[in-house]
Amino acid sequence: MHTQFVTFSDAISQAGGEAGGQDAPLLDAYSNTVVNVARKVSASVVQIKVSGRPSGNSQSAPPTRRPDNKDGGTGSGFIISTDGYIITNNHVVAGATKIEVALSDGREFDATLIGRDPSTDIAVIKLYADGLKAIRFADSKQVQVGQIAIAIGNPYGFQYSLTAGVVSALGRTLRSESGRLIDDVIQTDAALNPGNSGGPLVNSNGDVIGVNTAVILPAQGICFAVSSNVAALVAGKLIIDGRVRRGYLGIAGQLINLTERIKQYNQLTARTGVMVASVEADGVAGNEELHQGDIIVGFNGQAVATVDDLHRLLTDDTIGRRVQLTVLRDNRQKGIMVIPGELK
Numbered sequence: 001m002h003t004q005f006v007t008f009s010d011a012i013s014q015a016g017g018e019a020g021g022q023d024a025p026l027l028d029a030y031s032n033t034v035v036n037v038a039r040k041v042s043a044s045v046v047q048i049k050v051s052g053r054p055s056g057n058s059q060s061a062p063p064t065r066r067p068d069n070k071d072g073g074t075g076s077g078f079i080i081s082t083d084g085y086i087i088t089n090n091h092v093v094a095g096a097t098k099i100e101v102a103l104s105d106g107r108e109f110d111a112t113l114i115g116r117d118p119s120t121d122i123a124v125i126k127l128y129a130d131g132l133k134a135i136r137f138a139d140s141k142q143v144q145v146g147q148i149a150i151a152i153g154n155p156y157g158f159q160y161s162l163t164a165g166v167v168s169a170l171g172r173t174l175r176s177e178s179g180r181l182i183d184d185v186i187q188t189d190a191a192l193n194p195g196n197s198g199g200p201l202v203n204s205n206g207d208v209i210g211v212n213t214a215v216i217l218p219a220q221g222i223c224f225a226v227s228s229n230v231a232a233l234v235a236g237k238l239i240i241d242g243r244v245r246r247g248y249l250g251i252a253g254q255l256i257n258l259t260e261r262i263k264q265y266n267q268l269t270a271r272t273g274v275m276v277a278s279v280e281a282d283g284v285a286g287n288e289e290l291h292q293g294d295i296i297v298g299f300n301g302q303a304v305a306t307v308d309d310l311h312r313l314l315t316d317d318t319i320g321r322r323v324q325l326t327v328l329r330d331n332r333q334k335g336i337m338v339i340p341g342e343l344k
Contacts, residue, residue, distance in 0.1 A: 253277060
């Protein structure tokens with residue numbers, strides 16, 4: 001019996017003919033793109049080592065987010081300015097008493113926490129060093145499903161590891177540690193592991209389109225990144241103010257279904273609203289016109305169907321300003337005025 005061994009290149013030439021030859025430059029172009037991105041971005045990616053974290057802190061992370069540390073551990077981050085500002089995840093540095101940063105050239109520095117925002121899982125730290133290379137943000141509104149997505153980080157302590165994939169979906173939401181929803185989340189199949197948290201997700205130009213933040217534990221290839229537009233906005237506020245200010249109504253609310261009769265009578269499209277379970281008269285928010293049992297269905301002319309809608313609308317711009325709530329009281333719409341306070 002005669003056995004013939006066929007190499008991979010032979011199989012392509014026999015089965016594909018000219019097609020194989022046409023695909024070769026495409027493969028080379030893809031490889032060149034990833035290689036060039038690695039060269040451009042790696043110097044801006046840092047490894048973050050934390051210590052002094054209270055035991056049990058990592059257990060507060062939602063089940064979709066793998067905790068990178070308990071008493072100590074590592075994560076990733078990336079330099080956004082030549083004077084040493086670095087973006088990472090809140091859950092990487094939360095509760096740490098000491099933060100160390102290792103650069104790609106081998107230098108290590110102590111870093112200072114500038115501010116963190118649990119509601120978007122974004123944090124900013126700062127180190128003082130020379131010769132830092134910053135990475136640029138892309139406009140995440142221009143990101144398209146199917147485009148190349150490249151993640152660089154330090155999974156399991158393996159420094160400057162690169163994985164590549166595509167943008168799988170846009171406009172996802174993710175529950176943060178504070179209970180609020182993170183909007184405008186990018187889904188990718190670029191592999192992420194513990195230690196990748198806080199690292200950049202970049203496009204084919206090496207510009208940041210997202211901050212890697214979470215994976216679905218039992219799944220394969222379902223990973224999430226906070227969009228660059230959200231990250232840049234939050235980072236700017238953390239650098240200027242050290243925190244992100246959000247509005248507060250001083251109420252406990254719960255989701256309630258609206259009957260078809262109530263919807264039709266009040267000309268509502270949403271099937272749910274937020275029922276006021278209790279009103280806290282703490283002097284922080286001007287909520288005197290709100291009554292227990294009111295059902296909130298609008299905020300400053302925008303529909304409110306869930307508590308998450310209220311969270312999204314209670315921005316820093318609403319703090320201290322009179323805004324109109326639309327409520328159902330005795331099953332009829334009524335406009336009342338409130339003054340959101342600042343959430344502490």
